[in-house]
Amino acid sequence: MFQAESYSMTKKTIIQKLSILADAAKYDASCASSGTSKRNSVGKSGIGSTEGMGICHAYAPDGRCISLLKILLTNFCIYDCRYCVNRSSSNVERARFTPEEVVSLTLDFYKRNYIEGLFLSSGIIRSPDYTMEQLVEVARSLREDHGFRGYIHLKTIAEADPALIDAAGRHADRLSVNVELPTDESLSSYAPEKTGQTIRKAMADVKSGIDDRKDAAKSRLIKKARPPGFAPGGQSTQMIVGADGTNDATILTTSSRLYAGYGLKRVYYSAYSPVPDASSDLPPIKPPLIREHRLYQADWMCRFYGFEASEVVSATTDGMLDLSIDPKLAWALANRAHFPVDVNRASRRDLLRVPGLGPKTVKRIIAARRHGRLRLDGLAKLTRSIRTALPFIVAADWSPGGLTDEAGLRQRFTPPPEQLSLFA
Template identity: 65%
Template sequence: MAQLTVMEKLEILSDAAKYDASCASSNTTKRNALNGGIGSTTGSGICHSYAPDGRCISLLKILLTNYCSYDCVFCINRSSSNVRRARFSVEEVVDLTLNFYKRNYIEGLFLSSGIIRSPDYTMTELVRVAETLRTVHGFRGYIHLKLIPSANADLVAQAGLYADRVSINVELPSEVSLKRFAPEKRPREISAAMGGLRLRIEEGKAERAKSRRALAFSPAGQSTQMIVGADGASDAAILQRSAQLYGSFGLKRVYYSAFSPIPDASAQLPLSQPPLMREHRLYQADWLTRFYGFDVGEILDDGEGGMLDLAIDPKLAWALRHRARFPVDVNRADRETLLRVPGLGTKSVGKILETRRFRRLRLEDIGKLARSIATLRHFIVAEGWRPGAVLDSERLRQHLAPKPRQLALL
């Protein structure tokens, strides 16, 4: 077999990495305190990932190798999969990262890997990439490392010293599903590793608070990913699992990845992928629990079998089920009440609270502060404005639900 070139490896291993969604970069710290070095987490380039503040960060997203000794049923890189295999050396990943950065293609690296030889060996190779970039080349760009939960704790600790963010994928929302589809992965090991990361991250923050000279440990925190639609888990089960992960491990993000059918798939897996809108609605619901004061139980309607409404966003669905709470007076309501109004985001609520200190707000004022006045106007009272004929929930839903697109005939 002819030896693969670096660019051929890049084609294989970047494609193999596309199924991992947990690579958005955010809340990192600048690594520009020292003179010299190259790279920055705040520069500009060809952007692919979006931070919560709207900043775009481009990442070279690859696997070290797609060889893997594990046989996870849902993974295209499983040991029994008939796919083209490749493996980077540590030096090749380092050179690619530096060359792509210097050409302004990227601002950082997301690096994961299949398990080769042993978890410790694989983790050692991942750490070597980050360590070489940081200590040998002075790279101060963003690095996200995917950790292996069964690897030695000392290796995990080293990874956190060189990476801006680390992540361990829980893969599926229930332990039963994980045991069924990924028999080599141990739920207890995953939980223990994530718990250990939380402690180290908190200890690192405490040390940094005492001394700016203290080393930062994964300053952008940890994240995880769950696959949606590979098993029979409902949206309620997925969101409840996410709430438990946020509370127990202090995660920055839970990423949701719609299951995509893979070649030579097991009969245990569905034949088709779930609607991509389901993934989108899960992200919206996740946002409501994290930033809008909603509990998981409020978001989901028991009558829907634990599934989110795909036709409308979850906040609007909640508001329609609680029509008696509206309209809300934007000149008098508190922040918590305003956050539950469809069409108002956290920023627009902040602007409303600030502006109304000086004057009463009219509908046109709200239209300048919020994005969707067409939806919003049915749920608020403002100076000189009150909804006319109050529509019942079903008629309002029909009015506000996106209309199916029709193709024009040429």
Template identity: 75%
Template sequence: MARRTLIQKLEILADAAKYDASCASSGSRKRNSVGTNGIGSTEGMGICHSYAPDGRCISLLKILLTNFCIFDCRYCINRSSSNVQRERFSVEEVVKLTLDFYKRNYIEGLFLSSGIIRSPNYTMEQLLEVARSLREDHGFRGYIHLKTIAEADPELIRLAGKHADRLSVNVELPSEQGLTHYAPEKSGQTIRKAMADIRYEIDNVKDAKASRILKRAKPPAFAPGGQSTQMIVGADASSDADILNSSARLYAGYGLKRVYYSAYSPVPDASADLPPIRPPLIREHRLYQADWMFRFYGFTTAEITSVADNGMLDLDVDPKLSWALRNRGLFPMDINRASYKELLRIPGLGPTSAKRIVAARRHTRLTLDDLGRIVRSLKTVRPFITASGWSPGKLTDTADLKQRFLPAPKQLDLFT
């Protein structure tokens, strides 16, 4: 077989990386990272979007070092028994691609993951060498996100944090039972240990910065963008409640910046106990909305999952609206008197609009028209609030209130 060119390798290993959701692809039209879009497009050849520690949205080259793997995780397209095209980059090739894309202003950084080749330590050494070479040999100051290998020597992961802006360790599945069943070569305890080691190093740097006296004693940085993880949704029998409770423990225990949810994609020649079709993508979306609720809106996971039927979130409406519909006795709320925390519980209001309301009402009593200039749409907010000159009357208690928020049914074309 003829040796593949660098671009042909890129097509294979960028496509293989699309299953890793730990690099957000905000605004991307589709998940497939290979197509006719061209290298400069944000939707092809492994270009994804993520967020820097300062909040900037940045474009990253998202690739695998290799899709060869000695592990046989049954839900993974790149498992050892999978019949897929295999390829591998050298360290020098990844460095070259990153610098070439960066110089042409296609990307602002690199997201690098890998299948496990030879051993976890060997693979982690290769990932580490890419980051070290970019930083030390080429003076690269762009963003680097490294997917670490949980089974590797902790010292290798510690060294990776010296060069990477963010590290991530995938927990893979929401439950220990699911991981044991579908990926027996992996250990939940080993994964959590790696995450704990990363948090320990991050906390050490924070403590050193807080206690330093002399400016010249500034401690070396360690993964300033923190750590994240990915959880596959729909491969095992875990409910949305199980997933959210697992995420809450991860956030609390390891100080994660993000838990990414990735809808399971059916793999070729899959075992009979794996789903034959992928779960609806709206389920993944609802989990992100629920995740946002307990991270930024002050909801507890118990409150969010209390409205879940058999542990599953409502796919028809977002979880915040679902919670409000189940707790109508708390509404309507007066936007001129409600506290900031209470405003965050009103459907259609987020932190930015809640802060604007609190600031604006210091000068005047807000009307519905005033609120309309603050929020994107009044449709969701109106049944749950009172304002100067506005009351929803019996609207809040209307039996079919939920139906008002559902999209209108699509009428099929006569020739469809």
């Protein structure tokens, strides 16, 4: 295999490698730049955006579009994960960058104002430690040799030495260790070289590094003795959806445990993409993208709306989210005894369970009702989703009457089939 690898490197130009390795990186969804402080980078604060090979766009919490160079160091891999297009037995065109080439590309793109940072992942070559050393060298060189102050997200290799993960955290803004599949059983079946225990151990090492730096920062006696940073943007992970038969309830339960146990910033859900020459137990077609979208909505409910994973799917019998309506509305329709909610008296927790009301709107409602009872016209100024909320709330001049229990309420909020098909 290494002879083929060497042949590929000598025959391909940088542009050809970029085309192959940027396309191979598109399967990794855990690419976001939120959660880290903006570095004092070269040039002005406004960063341009352009379409091109390897350039992806993520969004910061303030709405800014962040352009990242998203590539693999190589798509050669010694592992044979059956769901992966870059597995060792896959018949795909291979390429490999050297660390120096990635550094050069990143700096060239950055100076042209194309990108604000780098997202770097890789197939496993030679060994996990060797691959991780190559990834760390890219980040180290950018930071120390070239003074690069842009954003860096490194995909860490779970099987690598903890010392290498620690080194990665000193140079990267965010680290991610992919759990790959929702259960250990599925991982053992589809990716026999990987184990859930090893992946969770790597996550724990990252969390420990983050916590240690936070504790050191709090306990420092002299202001100037500031400890070095460690992945200030935290860590994230990715879970492939639809490759195995795991239902949404199990997926959300796994995500909840990861958030609680490892302090993750984000779990990314990636709909399985059929790969060439796939085994017969893998689905022949891509699952509907609306399922991925519903999982993100459900994930949001658990993280910011106070729901438990078991509540989100409690209305279902098969553990799968309803694809026709969003999970919060599905929960409300299945739990009508909780409604209507009085917007002038309800707690924050109860208001967050009203369809159409999000955390920002609830905060506005609680602030506004201190100055007087809220009427419907005043509430409409606080949210653009007043129509969705009407059957579930009581205001000073509004009561839904029997609307909350109306048999056709679900149909009222269900999009027509042609609209739903846009997500299929």
